[in-house]
Amino acid sequence: MHRITVIGGGLAGLTAAVTAAEAGAKVTIHEAHHTLGGRARTAEGPYRTDEGPHALYNGGPHWAWLKQRDLIGPLAPVPPLEAARLRLRHHGMLRRTPPFAMLRLLHRGTRRAPVDVDFLSWATAQAGEEGARAAAHYAAVSVFHHDPGALSAAFVQERLRRVTRLPSEAQHPLGGWGGVADRLAARAWNLGVRMETLSRVDSLPTDTPVIVATSLDSARRLLKDDALRWPGGRTVLLDLALRTRRGDALAVSDLDAPGWIARVTAQDRSLAPAGEQLLQGQLPIGPGQSRADGVARAEELLDLAFEGWRERVTWRREAVADGRTGAVDLPGTSWRDRPAIDRGDGVYLAGDQVAAPGVLSEVSFNSALTAVSLALGRHSLDLKQA
Secondary structure: OOEEEEEOOOHHHHHHHHHHHHOOOEEEEEEOOOOOOHHHOEOOOOOOOEOOOOOEEOOOHHHHHHHHOOOOOOEOOOOHHHHOOEEEEEOOEEEOOOOHHHHHHHOOOOOOOOOOOEHHHHHHHHHOHHHHHHHHHHOHHHHOOOOHHHOEHHHHHHHHHHHHOOOOOEEOEOOOOHHHHHHHHHHHHHOOOEEEEOOOOOOOOOOOOEEEOOOHHHHHHHHOOOOOOOOEEEEEEEEEEEEOOOOOOOEEEEOOOOOEEEEHHHOOHHHOOOOEEEEEEEEEOOOOOOHHHHHHHHHHHHHHHOOOHHHHEEEEEEEEEEEEEEEOOOOOOOHHHOOOOEEEOOEEEOOOOOOOOOOOHHHHHHHHHHHHHHHHOHHHHHHHHO
16 A cells, blocks of 8 residues: 655645545645644634635636535625625726726637736737736736736736636635635545644655645755745735625725735625624735735725725734745746656655646645655556546
8 A cells, every 4th residue: 555645734735635545545644733724724713714815716627626525515606786896996996897908808819828928018019008007917816916917928817817707717615715624634534544733844754755735935944955946926914804884895906006805704794793794805015015015005995995994993914925825927937847746756746836737726736636646656546536
């Protein structure tokens, strides 16, 4: 029987553990935290917040994988009346619709963007600078970067198409993402996976293949491999609870700068106490900017879309997520250029900053399956899943 060690109990680690156990391997997970789930944990208490905005795209490969195993759970769809309350800030004013030039970039007939050109240059040639900048800033909802226009045109276009597709691919598990992580952990447990929490690994075992499913920074320190680097986003996360008021926006997306605030209780009232609503925002910040800069921009959006919000605040939390938002690809690079999954000597990487395709958590999922396939031998994995 194959034996596999998985280091990290987030989505990538749990997916790898389940996949390996289904293929007949004996699996042990080591998780440094006291609970499993990684960035998919949902906070306990009256305000059930995820660690930043999360969405599960039903057009991605992991949707089918999770659904086949009954791991998605109940969803929290946005009510039709609420969906009409999406607002966009453009030239300092709230709008209901994006500028026409931006819509041209979202049209299905638009040709595929190149890898080796930045998005702003390519999009400007297609639709003019105003539409290009608006589209780049809107893309921040899925790239979490302070300057999406400077990234590879192909990288940004793929994410724009996914987040703007109608009907929407974005799905939200009822009660937060922690439920998905809990169901994955339960599946792993039932398959016989051994789970060691509060178990920090400082040196790799040498008797089994190892899947390192941690952040890239942690993997670099563990493997003592300075090549394990790739750019990511840096963003201010704002969680805010307000007393309920009729007429608040569902969400406000900033087309003048990257940023987004969503009223998540519009689709899932279980996330906050009765009479209150929970808002979550992400405001990307550049290398020279501080948390205060991101918070100031968030408050500008709140002033526009949530009347009297300052007098209605019942709870507030701010944080900065640095290198925890997935990989971004600069011009001339794609997912294939990121750190390879196979590190040699029976060591494999999984996570959202490694060489695997997909959008956001799909990268973690795809890399986990590839890592298990390489660790066990593709033939044995394919037979088990057939």
